[in-house]
Amino acid sequence: MTGRTSLTIVLAAGEGTRMRSSTPKVLHQVASQSLLGHVLAAAPHGAGSALAVVVGPDRQDVADEARRVRPDAATFVQRERLGTAHAVLAAKDAIAKGADDLLIAFGDTPLISAETFERLRAPLKAGAALTVLGFRAADPTGYGRLLVEDDQLVAIREHADATLAEREVDLCNAGVMAFAGKTALTIIEQIGTSNSKGEYYLTDAVEIVRSMGLRASVIETSEDEVRGINTKAQLAEAEAIMQARLRKAALDAGVTIVAPETVHLAADTTFGNDVTIEQYVVIGPGVSIADGAVIHAFSHIVQAAIGKKASIGPYARIRPGTSVGEGARIGNFVEAKAAILEAGVKVNHLTYVGDTHIGAGANIGAGTITCNYDGFNKHKTIIGAGAFVGSNSSLVAPVKIGAGAYIGSGSVITRDVPDDALAVERNEVSMKEGWGKRFRDKNAANKKPK
Template structure:
């Protein structure tokens, strides 16, 4: 359905996350290079919410810094349950009469389509007071149950500890996510009590209150229980990462990418690959990588913030750092590192090379062991290498320096001044030959060693 009524997203992130045992706020732990909270925010943003409110508590400063003004925040202190947490957002939504979608910062993979289904169900003909997102796990464990008919109309919400045997036999479970019209939400929350063992105010109680009033409440069921999996520990974080990575591997192979050993390739949240890209085993894509059609990423390469052009070849054992750009048909081989460098069309750096803050022209050849000396301990400087230039092995190009088109730098040179187009630059110490010196040295050392043994 196409969402036309305005809605506000309220995201609960006030929990301390003690099971993470981390100084970093739980919802800021990354999955595929992106904080789990930002995964959820991106899905919410795709539906163009009128308002976003994040309920914070412990670690408030970290969350406000991470959000950088992209959402309002409100403080829950003390923390008296999920119903109490949602109530803290009421002031931020004063005067808003649209729908409210309540989600959790540690449940990052709720799909936009699922959010739309919840909001759409809220405006069905039977006008439910609230819509709950339900799921059916393989093992329902101790989740709260949603007792509903075939149309999703809820008869009762019950916590596992309070459920009888018949209710526990129901495998439809409560995810905790909920949608309601703002007016209904605030009215129902105002009537939630805390007469329970924890003395807390629980959000799901609004459903039973509305049903007691004679109103309808409804459940929308996700077809993928993993969509509502919460992340509370390092183990669950690792499981979420593994699940996300496997989904991405399947996605890219369906898009025409060859993964030689899919289980060994790791993607970032924003990796972009074109069809007919080949990725060999043990490749890691960090954030900000784009790879054009026909490129090959060989084994054990690491790419981050890099653009790889059509038909390029990377690795094996190559590292592309932020700002690395490989133009069509260029190649970097084993143990080559690029940073803020452009490798022109058809240019090659086949092995053991560092290209930092550099521009390499089309067709240039960079010999083994070449480095661009770009840093003097205080500032960075650029190196420019012209088209078809040939840089001999084990050369040091001391920036700022420019090598002209078709120029040759002889192997072993340390170049600190510009080389004109078509010139040869050779910078080497004088070679000295002393005939027979090595033989005399060996003879003397052998005699000395033999003498020491006798002593």
């Protein structure tokens, strides 16, 4: 928000025991990005925007993820879990530095948007001390209700404490809040433990704001946007919602997706113009697909750059570190890993290229393998521009095939091949006439009865 500074505190200390996993809840993924990563990506960025993440004790992995996504993030440890307000005060030092707006979010709500964070701040600029994010629940049972009078929030009533009339209210508390910075710390430090669990709840802030003669307000969003993730089933539901969002965004941007419901995208996938994605394609993190490229059915791509008018698949696996040049073709049952394929390269069938650089216009025949691993280390294969590698060849790295060179089918190449040379490495065929019949007759005569 122009002209206003902000501090966003993201609460990420929960272990998520209902996930039944040794992985912290906020590190589980939706669209190939951690739950925490989605929230941090949506939180305010840039000049005047500070970020604090509250983690649990001995959760360096969560702190590392926070800094990976947002290098500007400061991390604070909540050593005891005594409620949401207690968690916020773990970052008291960050709050004390002062900001116009203090936003509080949760690391397990991956569907929240940057737009919603900005909308939360707008009432603060207009003079409110507190803004609470609400949603209209299809089934409000169990949610805290937001009680509004004369366009002001007067209370957050937990379901168990609500009257029958209050339980009819479908405007529910999403938990996300924004405080005016000048009074935020004063309000939060007044929150006590007068509840059945003896914990410090942020929801009590509404009553404190009202007692100070200040104004609390509500903004609404969709129920989907504020879904918290506590179980694997909820994780799957969030994945489905995120995939629908990503597919729609891709379609709106002009990507042709033949059967959208079968295609899996990552949150950071980027597309050029006139890209086509066929059925049952999986795109993992770190993938860019340039203008006019076609990804054929049943292909899987992760951390790779696909060039203009390239053709991938069907049934291709493109692994991390691969770059496919303009007009290059990777066909069915081809796997590429840490491979650079320059413009016009053809690798059409049943081939593995790993730790390989293939020059422009080279052709790699069916069944070719670059033998890049010796059991201890990976080695590089370099194939020059315009080279032709015959079918069923093995290139034993480290090895260099020169520009314009030819490799005879079935060869095992262990030495460098000069430019424009022909390399053929095969054993002479040995023939033993009648051996097959003698072998069968001998074994038939000696066969033991079952």
